[in-house]
Amino acid sequence: MKNFIALLTAGLAFVSSAGAQSPAETMHDTYCVVCHGTEVYTKDMRLANDYKSLRAQVDLWQTNLSLNWSNAEIDTMTAWLAQRYYGLTCSAEC
Numbered sequence: 666m667k668n669f670i671a672l673l674t675a676g677l678a679f680v681s682s683a684g685a686q687s688p689a690e691t692m693h694d695t696y697c698v699v700c701h702g703t704e705v706y707t708k709d710m711r712l713a714n715d716y717k718s719l720r721a722q723v724d725l726w727q728t729n730l731s732l733n734w735s736n737a738e739i740d741t742m743t744a745w746l747a748q749r750y751y752g753l754t755c756s757a758e759c
């Protein structure tokens with residue numbers, strides 16, 4: 666019985682972590698929705714038209730906010746936005 670409960674608990678923990686936010690989404694909710702929602706990523710006349718300019722926007726905003734993100738963090742956020750909102754894929758140079 667004890668084992669069964671342990672298994673059940675482990676199973677529940679697995680299910681709830683599967684529904685958890687990605688690190689990029691958490692970073693985004695924490696720092697990026699203060700001024701705009703996600704509608705800026707899908708509007709007409711977007712500032713970012715390709716992966717490189719999207720990354721430049723992410724870098725600009727993390728610099729503006731003094732977040733001191735590493736290149737890896739900028740890449741994580743760029744990849745998340747690119748895939749989820751912009752429908753962009755990373756080309757050869759990134």
Ligand code: HEC
Pocket residue numbers: 693696697698699700701705706710711712713714719722723726727730742746
């Ligand atoms: C101080 C306010 C503010 C914060 C905080 C902010 N932004 Fe922005 N962001 C703006 C404004 C203003 C624009 C320009 C919106 C427009 O052109 O309609 C913009 C535009 C953008 C764009 C370009 C959208 C396009 O047109 O393609 C991206 C990408 C972006 N922000 C990402 C981020 C990310 C990532 C963060 C968190 C690190 C962030 N922003 C935090 C104000 C902010």
